[in-house]
Amino acid sequence: MTPTDSTGSAPGMKARLRADLTAAMKARDPLTTGTLRMALAAVTTAEVAGATAKELTDQEVTAVIAKEVRKRAEAADAFAGAGRAELADKERAEAAVLTAYLPTPLTDDQLGELVAESVQAVGTDTGGPVTMRQMGQVIKGVQARADGRADGSRIAAAVKAALA
Numbered sequence: 001m002t003p004t005d006s007t008g009s010a011p012g013m014k015a016r017l018r019a020d021l022t023a024a025m026k027a028r029d030p031l032t033t034g035t036l037r038m039a040l041a042a043v044t045t046a047e048v049a050g051a052t053a054k055e056l057t058d059q060e061v062t063a064v065i066a067k068e069v070r071k072r073a074e075a076a077d078a079f080a081g082a083g084r085a086e087l088a089d090k091e092r093a094e095a096a097v098l099t100a101y102l103p104t105p106l107t108d109d110q111l112g113e114l115v116a117e118s119v120q121a122v123g124t125d126t127g128g129p130v131t132m133r134q135m136g137q138v139i140k141g142v143q144a145r146a147d148g149r150a151d152g153s154r155i156a157a158a159v160k161a162a163l164a
Helices: 013-026 030-048 058-081 085-099 108-126 132-146 152-163
Strands: none
Touching: 013 030, 013 058, 030 058, 030 085, 058 085, 108 132, 108 152, 132 152
16 A cells, blocks of 8 residues: 555655654664654644644755755755764755755756746847846746756846846
């Protein structure tokens, strides 16, 4: 029997996290166990945040995991800057565990193609040349097409370079 999430559909991201947590516990892997427990806690927190509790979609779970990876990277930088190399290494290792659950990131060429398509789409919508004033519209279009596979700062930099 395959694991299913609480909606009864095919196994999703949250079910995969739970299954991998169980496997890590059985393998007595403290790093993976702790990291997945924190990730599941973050997902649960996101589910109950707001006025009503809701089940997150796989895309929303992926966004929560990406946020956790960013937190780990920032913490690793802070620890490294403070001379705490052992804690920085631990944060980097946790980020590596969580990165396995993220979709493969876009290459610079793929991101450039998405930016070009979005610039063209905004240009046809506005009926004129795209300037820095429409940068927000272009970024929004690229983010919709990137589907969480590119960091917002990378998208912004690519759009800025294309519009400059």
